[in-house]
Amino acid sequence: MHNVSGDESRWIAQAITGDVEAFGELVRAFERPVFNLAYRMLGDAAEAEDAAQEAFIKAYTNLHRYDPERSFKTWLLSITSNHCIDILRKRRLTWLSLDNEQLPPHPALTSDQPGPEAAAITQERSMYIQDMLNGLSQEYRLVVILRYWYDLSYAEIAEMLETTESAIKSRLFRARQALAQQIDAQEAPHLVAALEGLTP
């Protein structure tokens, strides 16, 4: 589970001594997973960039606490998820419910799929998924994101969230169930047909 490359180890060692440029290399290496987690948690690209930036700054200032036996990526994701949960808690206190509002796409968003048509489809599907995720509680949302986007094991998620594997399994099933119930009954057969056509 622990997977830190030679470059990463070197950058981490240099960053601990105060080399900001070396930390910049770490940011470049992990900006996508960190930003993606923040975006999936918060549902807003501008806010996600701010959160990702803050998470990296927290990581930089707490780099001396990083345990090299653990995966650096998992450590970063843990900081990011905690920061996003803090933001969501503050938001819940200050905002009225905006859950049903359509979020505008951010021009900076990029995807792995090339071409304008593929990008448009990806963007549309991404928004559909994001709308569904926004309907989940933050605990359920985080488990779903960590499991599906980052392929983290139950044990890794449980370690990150300081809970048990069985609690994570239960939370994940309930989250999937809640997501499934958001799918319109008439829409389901069309979705099945469309998804079965997604042959790699």
Add this chain to the structure above:
Amino acid sequence: MSNQFNRQFSNEPGDAFDPEAYDQHALETSQTGSESDDHNLPMRLWIIDQLLSNAPVLGPAADFADRVVEAIRQRQWTFNPRAGAGLLLGFGAVTLIVSLVMAGIWAGVIGVVLNWTAIYQALVLAGGRLGSWLSTQFSAPGQFLSDNPLIGGLTLLSIPLFFIWLRVLRRLLPRGKAL
């Protein structure tokens, strides 16, 4: 995006829908045994899994890393002087409090040894002499201002104008120039 989830439990992305696999999956992942009365649940779970499995990993703007590095540098520059000032203030306050407490504790002991009345009288005498010396020093300028009130008034007016001019000059000069 590769997906361990699908490999572990059910279909690969793009595989045909298999309700039985999803019923089994639901049983495996449910720790509470709660069952939905929705008979379409397996199909819906399959849809969710497929959607999530094919969801893209989004990235930030191209200059994101540069901005993070810049933000770290800025915070380092602004944080250190403030932290230093805060530490100095903290140490100063602690020293003052400790000194006062110690003075209070030792006052009785010192009072026995020292003659407080003589010390007080000496301080009053020194204060008086300092006052008369200062009065002598300022009597000539004071007399001058009294004889020429216009100069005094103009001087008072020019002080704020000088600071305003200094502020304007700072804004006009490019950043980084010491002033």
